[in-house]
Amino acid sequence: MNPTYEIRSGTLAGFNTLVPQLGGSPARLLAAVGLPVDCVRRPDILIPLATLVDLLNLCVCELNCSDFGLRLAEMQGLRMLGVLGKLLLGEENLDAALGASHRYMVLHNQADHWRLAEGNGCLIARRVSHSDGAKGSEQYSELALGAACRLFRELAGEDIRPRQVHLRHSPLSPPQRYHEYFEAEVLFAQEYDCLVFEVELLQRPLKAPSESLVQYFEEFTRALLLExxxxxxxxxxxxxxxxxxxxxxxxxxxxxxxxxxxxxxxxxxxxxxxxxxxxxxxxxxxxxxxxxxxxxxxxxxxxxxxxxxxxxxxxxxxxxxxxxxxxxxxxxxx
Known part of the structure; x- marks a missing residue:
């Protein structure tokens, strides 16, 4: 019997904001795949990966939005880390912040984790999937890589650009859309999903958080404690x-x-x-x-x-x- 991989609902950060912008109802879409309406506001709910994949693909069809995974990723970054995101703001540099966020992602996702490696002047952030070949999971893959790239930028600067982006699948949207999002060369049908950066980025100090981000973490922590x-x-x-x-x-x-x-x-x-x-x-x-x-x-x-x-x-x-x-x-x- 194949294992049922689960992921915490924090991966849906931004869902309740994005879907109405595209003319849809978050509650109706969540209910259609059997998820509780409040799961987006409660980041520690466990969601089967297969259910998340179904939700993303349903949004593509219902909202006529082939790049839904990338659009959702654009609204995440530090916010998808919950309370940990608040703690990362005090780290010394990008290297320390990425180490903590990497461990967090390992612990909060059964379906995959990230492997960080250095070589030839590059930092390679490789996504290691435990459910290779899962049918229809391409939108989830784009969400994962898009959110990881957003995390780099929100931590250390909007000017951060990958050298390259590798995706295992063929493009779901026009190739220009990927170039617009990542602002880098995007290669498809590759051996594995990964982001390639200049290794010097690791020593970059973290940027000062925006007032809205600080307020988000304060409200998020209060809501968590109220439960x-x-x-x-x-x-x-x-x-x-x-x-x-x-x-x-x-x-x-x-x-x-x-x-x-x-x-x-x-x-x-x-x-x-x-x-x-x-x-x-x-x-x-x-x-x-x-x-x-x-x-x-x-x-x-x-x-x-x-x-x-x-x-x-x-x-x-x-x-x-x-x-x-x-x-x-x-x-x-x-």
Whole structure:
């Protein structure tokens, strides 16, 4: 039986804005593929990749928009990272910010992840798909590459241009549309999807965020916390899940996000019968189980993305909680 790959609903950031601009109803389109109407406002809902693919293709047909994936990508960038996007604004340079966003994408998507490599003066951001050959997934591929390119620009400057863009499939829109979006040479029918940049970009400092972006993250964080109003443990657990890729899981960081003094937050957690350390472990194990059930992610990559110093530390923690190693647990689930 083929695994059911899932992706978090944050990948639909901008959907409720774009669809009305094209004359459509977001609620009707979401309902047509069986998704809850509020999933766009709740970035942690799990969506089967096949359902997301169906939604994108339905939008193409219903809205007569062959470049829907690219249009949606244009509205994403940092916003698709949720609370983590807020933390990235404080990173020193593009290299550090990309490292954190890469780990976030690894942890929040079972269907694929990104592999960053340097060579011959280039930075190659390659999309590694676990569901190669999935029927009709070309719009999703364009959304993924388009959003990644948008992320580079929103972090470090609108003047950033890839050297080249590689797509595995044939063009879905006129080739000129791809050149307009990426402002680079776009090659089709390639071995894999990737973006190629000048390696010097990694040392570029991050640009100052716009006022609208800062306001977006403030409102996003408040809305997330309101979902767990009165439940401090639930709030902290949610924030840890949202920021796992940052690997800065300190009580001080979370206290800042909930606008509460560290000692006060510690006291509230003790009163709730838990601790920051326990909630961090639970969030890591929850995410690990989610991947081990379905994705083909390597244990080493999963371990590093969760913030463990090495694979053995992750395996020891997992065995303590579940009574068996990650590989044994995965085999049992399969």
């Amino acid at each position: 767990h109003r009165g439940d401090v443990a639930g709030q902290v657990h949610t924030l840890i899940l949202q920021t796992l890729g940052a690997q800065q899981h300190s009580l001080a960081q979370v206290a800042q996000l909930v606008d509460t003094p560290v000692r006060t937050l510690q006291r509230h957690l003790r009163a709730a019968g838990t601790s920051f350390k326990q909630l961090l472990l639970e969030a890591r194990m929850e995410t690990a189980r989610w991947h081990l059930r379905a994705s083909n992610i390597g244990i080493g990559l999963l371990s590093a993305s969760l913030g463990y110093t090495d694979t053995s530390a992750f395996s020891k923690a997992f065995r303590t909680v579940h009574g068996r190693s990650p590989l044994q647990w995965r085999k049992q689930q399969r």
